Amino acid sequence: MGSRDGSGVSTGGQDYAADIDSIREAQARITPHVHRTPVLSSTSIDAVAGKQLFFKCECFQKAGAFKIRGASNSIFALDDEQASKGVVTHSSGNHAAAVALAAKLRGIPAHIVIPKNAPACKVDNVRRYGGNIIWSDVSIESRESVCKRVQEETGAVLVHPFNNKYTISGQGTVSLELLEQVPEIDTIIVPISGGGLISGVALAAKAINPSIRILAAEPKGADDSAQSKAAGKIITLPSTNTIADGLRAFLGDLTWPVVRDLVDDIIVVDDNAIVDAMKMCYEILKVAVEPSGAIGLAAVMSDEFKQSSAWHESSKIGIIVSGGNVDLGVLWESLYKR
Amino acid sequence: MGSRDGSGVSTGGQDYAADIDSIREAQARITPHVHRTPVLSSTSIDAVAGKQLFFKCECFQKAGAFKIRGASNSIFALDDEQASKGVVTHSSGNHAAAVALAAKLRGIPAHIVIPKNAPACKVDNVRRYGGNIIWSDVSIESRESVCKRVQEETGAVLVHPFNNKYTISGQGTVSLELLEQVPEIDTIIVPISGGGLISGVALAAKAINPSIRILAAEPKGADDSAQSKAAGKIITLPSTNTIADGLRAFLGDLTWPVVRDLVDDIIVVDDNAIVDAMKMCYEILKVAVEPSGAIGLAAVMSDEFKQSSAWHESSKIGIIVSGGNVDLGVLWESLYKR
Numbered sequence: 001m002g003s004r005d006g007s008g009v010s011t012g013g014q015d016y017a018a019d020i021d022s023i024r025e026a027q028a029r030i031t032p033h034v035h036r037t038p039v040l041s042s043t044s045i046d047a048v049a050g051k052q053l054f055f056k057c058e059c060f061q062k063a064g065a066f067k068i069r070g071a072s073n074s075i076f077a078l079d080d081e082q083a084s085k086g087v088v089t090h091s092s093g094n095h096a097a098a099v100a101l102a103a104k105l106r107g108i109p110a111h112i113v114i115p116k117n118a119p120a121c122k123v124d125n126v127r128r129y130g131g132n133i134i135w136s137d138v139s140i141e142s143r144e145s146v147c148k149r150v151q152e153e154t155g156a157v158l159v160h161p162f163n164n165k166y167t168i169s170g171q172g173t174v175s176l177e178l179l180e181q182v183p184e185i186d187t188i189i190v191p192i193s194g195g196g197l198i199s200g201v202a203l204a205a206k207a208i209n210p211s212i213r214i215l216a217a218e219p220k221g222a223d224d225s226a227q228s229k230a231a232g233k234i235i236t237l238p239s240t241n242t243i244a245d246g247l248r249a250f251l252g253d254l255t256w257p258v259v260r261d262l263v264d265d266i267i268v269v270d271d272n273a274i275v276d277a278m279k280m281c282y283e284i285l286k287v288a289v290e291p292s293g294a295i296g297l298a299a300v301m302s303d304e305f306k307q308s309s310a311w312h313e314s315s316k317i318g319i320i321v322s323g324g325n326v327d328l329g330v331l332w333e334s335l336y337k338r
Numbered sequence: 339m340g341s342r343d344g345s346g347v348s349t350g351g352q353d354y355a356a357d358i359d360s361i362r363e364a365q366a367r368i369t370p371h372v373h374r375t376p377v378l379s380s381t382s383i384d385a386v387a388g389k390q391l392f393f394k395c396e397c398f399q400k401a402g403a404f405k406i407r408g409a410s411n412s413i414f415a416l417d418d419e420q421a422s423k424g425v426v427t428h429s430s431g432n433h434a435a436a437v438a439l440a441a442k443l444r445g446i447p448a449h450i451v452i453p454k455n456a457p458a459c460k461v462d463n464v465r466r467y468g469g470n471i472i473w474s475d476v477s478i479e480s481r482e483s484v485c486k487r488v489q490e491e492t493g494a495v496l497v498h499p500f501n502n503k504y505t506i507s508g509q510g511t512v513s514l515e516l517l518e519q520v521p522e523i524d525t526i527i528v529p530i531s532g533g534g535l536i537s538g539v540a541l542a543a544k545a546i547n548p549s550i551r552i553l554a555a556e557p558k559g560a561d562d563s564a565q566s567k568a569a570g571k572i573i574t575l576p577s578t579n580t581i582a583d584g585l586r587a588f589l590g591d592l593t594w595p596v597v598r599d600l601v602d603d604i605i606v607v608d609d610n611a612i613v614d615a616m617k618m619c620y621e622i623l624k625v626a627v628e629p630s631g632a633i634g635l636a637a638v639m640s641d642e643f644k645q646s647s648a649w650h651e652s653s654k655i656g657i658i659v660s661g662g663n664v665d666l667g668v669l670w671e672s673l674y675k676r
Contacts, residue, residue, distance in 0.1 A: 038376035040398055044466065059624040060378055121621065128382065283459065286397040286626040286662030324624030332670040 014261060016199070017165045017254035020207035023172035023200060026073040030170060033072045033105050035061050037174075039181045039318075044284050049300050052316045054185060056178045059289055059324025063125055065246075066174050066322050067098035067161075070196060073170030074159045075102040083108050085155035090136065090143040092118040093246055094323050095161040100131030111156055113147045115139075119245055121327045162196025163252030172200025178318050179208055187314040189296040191322050192216035192225045192266065193247040195255030201320065202262040213310055216259070216266040217299035219244045219274065219291075225251055225259060226266040243271045243334060246292030246323060265310060267299040274298045279335050281321070290326040291334075297321075352599060354537070355503045355592035358545035361510035361538060364411040368508060371410045371443050373399050375512075377519045377656075382622050387638050390654045392523060394516045397627055397662025401463055403584075404512050404660050405436035405499075408534060411508030412497045413440040421446050423493035428474065428481040430456040431584055432661050433499040438469030449494055451485045453477075457583055459665045500534025501590030510538025516656050517546055525652040527634040529660050530554035530563045530604065531585040533593025539658065540600040551648055554597070554604040555637035557582045557612065557629075563589055563597060564604040581609045581672060584630030584661060603648060605637040612636045617673050619659070628664040629672075635659075 040055045058066040075087060086109035089099045096112045103110035112131040114123060115138045126133055136146040151158060160167055174197070179185060188205055190198040202214040218225050221242035227235040234256050240248045251259060277294035281287050296319035305311050378393045396404040413425055424447035427437045434450045441448030450469040452461060453476045464471055474484040489496060498505055512535070517523065526543055528536040540552040556563050559580035565573040572594050578586040589597060612629050615636035619627040634657035643649050 035379075038378075040376075041373075043400070062381070064624055282626055282666055284402075286402055288620055288624040288626060328620055328670060328673060332666060335666060 014257065016203060016258050018168040018172060018200060018203055020204055022165060022169040023176060023204045026069070026166070026169040027173045027176055029076050030069055030072045030173065033062075033076070033102065034068050036177060037061050039178065040285055040287070042284055045280060051300065051314060053297075053300065054178070054182045054316065054318045055285060055321050056174060056318055057287060057321050058174060059287060059293055059321050063094065063097040063101045063129065064323055064325040065094035065098065066171060066197060066320070067094040068101060069173050070167035070170035071095065071098035071159055072102040072105065074164065074166040075099070075106050075108070077166050078157060082157055085157065086110060087159045088147055088150045088154070088156040089113070089159045089161065090147040091161055093122040094325060096131065097122060097125035097129060099159050100126045100129035103131070104129050109156070111150045111154060113143055113150065115143055119325070119327055119330070121325050125325060162194030162249065163254045165254070167196050168200045168203070168254065170200070171197045172204040174320060175201040175204035178320075179205060182316070182318060185212070185316050185318040187213040187215060187310065187316070188318040188320065189215045189217055189267075189299050190320045191247055191292050191295045192218050192259070193222075193292070194249035195225065195251045195259050197320065197322060198263060199255045199258035202258055206262055213264050213314065214262060215299065215310060216263050217295040218266050218268050219247050219295065220268050220270045222248050223268050226268050228256065229260065229263070229266055232260070243274055244291040244295055246290065247295065265308065267302055267305050269295060269298040269302050273302060275334050277301065278326075278331065282331070282335070287321070288324045288326060288331070289321055290323050293322045293324060352595065354541060354596050356506040356510060356538060356541055358542055360503060360507040361514060361542045364407070364504070364507040365511045365514055367414050368407055368410045368511060371400070371414070371440065372406050374515060375399050377516065378623055378625070380622055383618060389638065389652060391635075391638065392516070392520045392654065392656045393623065393659050394512060394656055395625060395659050396512060397625055397631055397659050401432065401435040401439045401467065402661055402663040403432035403436065404509060404535060404658070405432040406439060407511050408505035408508035409433065409436035409497055410440040410443065412502065412504040413437070413444050413446070415504050416495060420495055423495065424448060425497045426485055426488045426492070426494040427451070427497045427499065428485040429499055431460040432663060434469065435460060435463035435467060437497050438464045438467035442468050447494070449488045449492065451481055451488065453481055457663070457665055457668070459663050463663060500532030500587065501592045503592070505534050506538045506541070506592065508538070509535040510542040512658060513539040513542035517543060520654070520656060523550070523654050523656040525551040525553060525648065525654070526656040526658065527553045527555055527605075527637055528658045529582075529585055529630050529633045530556045530597070531560075531630070532587035533563065533589045533597050535658065535660065536601060537593045537596035540596055544600055551602050551652065552600060553637065553648060554601050555633040556604050556606050557585050557633065558606050558608045560586050561606045564606050566594065567598065567601070567604055570598070581612055582629040582633055584628065585633065603646065605640055605643050607633060607636040607640050611640060613672050615639065616664075616669065620669070620673070625659070626662045626664060626669070627659055628661050631660045631662060
């Protein structure tokens with residue numbers, strides 16, 4: 001666990017890609033376009049967890065995930081000339097739908113490069129919002145090269161899923177909202193992948209209250225962030241293997257410094273724990289949560305967390321339930337056929 | 339459709355089992371014990387419905403349904419001597435869990451008579467809250483006779499699922515909340531079964547704004563209320579046949595006068611439409627909704643509603659999503675195996 005005296009969490013001495021001002025600007029920019037999502041709680045789950053939990057339900061966000069915050073901040077920040085050429089991104093999932101929706105709201109074209117193995121419900125979302133789907137192979141190289149070709153052909157602006165000031169600032173608004181809704185929260189648990197969400201959440205939360213603990217939750221089959229924290233530098237993996245289809249990206253050069261400095265610890269959980277958490281979300285919270293969205297609850301329930309000093313020091317824990325886009329059949333198969 | 343000039347909706351001239359005062363008293367009594375549930379909306383669903391819809395999500399209520407409102411109002415209204423002997427009810431579902439939980443909160447025993455065909459997740463809920471389960475046969479006669487025996491043996495007070503002033507007043511608090519959250523609502527659609535929920539909702543809403551339209555949604559296989567409205571007297575059915583396991587009861591002598599006078603119309607939908615609505619709730623709203631809870635959305639989407647004058651006169655429609663207790667396997671089977 002990182003230092004708890006606050007000295008290590010000042011954001012004043014270091015230049016990060018975003019800060020509380022850019023996050024407040026993002027909030028003003030995107031408020032007309034996004035939902036203020038509710039915070040749910042359950043005494044039944046609290047009794048099992050031994051802590052008071054506050055679920056920030058971004059699964060109820062437009063397009064079913066927090067991604068619309070970063071996407072709409074990026075797209076509405078474009079000047080009219082830039083915007084007129086449209087936007088492009090590559091994503092297997094929630095960022096794709098979010099860019100399609102934000103572009104639709106702005107009235108500009110969105111070209112979405114999607115790998116062939118993307119979950120059906122996430123592809124449906126892109127279609128629902130009128131995104132122009134361009135298929136690529138599964139490899140990140142294929143996705144990037146197709147994306148680059150579209151950029152060259154159309155002049156569209158790339159909306160990066162995480163390694164971008166506007167994306168990070170947009171995602172940070174979830175933290176502003178949560179702390180308005182439940183100011184007494186002392187710990188926030190955030191899924192980590194490319195690091196856009198947790199960077200925004202940490203920058204906003206620590207600016208408001210430097211003593212707030214920020215914990216990342218990461219799947220064991222894609223634990224590059226935990227390895228990066230341990231090594232003190234960005235580590236990438238040759239491959240990933242996890243049910244959490246939204247958590248397979250690696251940190252970028254803009255998100256890594258924030259994760260390095262402001263994330264107090266990373267809790268690694270296996271897929272079985274993620275499925276248990278999805279089941280609990282469905283059966284008790286009555287919320288459809290995708291694997292990546294359930295990982296925060298999985299982390300709270302983990303032995304690793306319960307044996308940490310953070311567990312003893314935490315009392316009121318915010319959990320970012322990042323998204324709800326899960327095919328019902330997949331949920332059913334993973335919950336009851338394992 | 340009933341008269342829309344307001345003259346038919348005054349609650350002043352008639353003595354009903356509850357009124358705005360008893361409902362406000364209920365709100366004061368139960369607020370420490372229940373959730374203030376969020377209201378969700380979805381532009382995707384609005385686009386399909388052609389109206390602005392506001393989903394009052396009682397599926398997120400304690401014990402997964404609105405029933406805790408009436409049960410806790412009934413149980414916390416008991417004096418200490420009455421309460422000390424405990425409470426009893428017969429219910430196949432959400433009322434059972436609600437009585438068990440409310441009794442637990444009050445610290446008194448709850449005896450719950452459950453028919454052998456009750457959904458597993460609802461029985462689990464009763465167990466989770468420490469209710470003393472007593473099995474009965476499926477018939478209403480068996481349930482009532484077992485319940486009566488428990489009353490005689492223990493002196494426990496019967497908490498009726500709908501035909502009771504305190505139950506109706508408690509359920510009415512959902513309407514107070516919804517109109518605080520979205521004051522501009524002009525129509526509320528409410529599932530109807532024994533009539534406790536819709537009576538409370540109608541009494542509160544029409545007292546606050548007499549021009550609010552109250553529509554009931556009822557399954558075709560248990561359409562006793564629609565038949566009762568048409569006949570001008572309580573009609574009961576020899577049997578019922580619907581997936582909506584929470585909507586198989588018939589009106590009582592306290593709920594009938596409210597339904598007769600204050601419910602503007604009843605929209606009858608078939609099970610297929612209910613399943614379509616559950617699917618939409620799951621896939622777009624990201625909410626686990628039981629069949630009885632999805633029927634309001636099914637009604638909004640129905641041809642019957644779209645061809646009515648109420649459709650043309652409605653603009654902002656509140657939908658009471660009454661509960662979320664549905665076995666995932668049942669949801670999966672009904673959605674994708676039909």
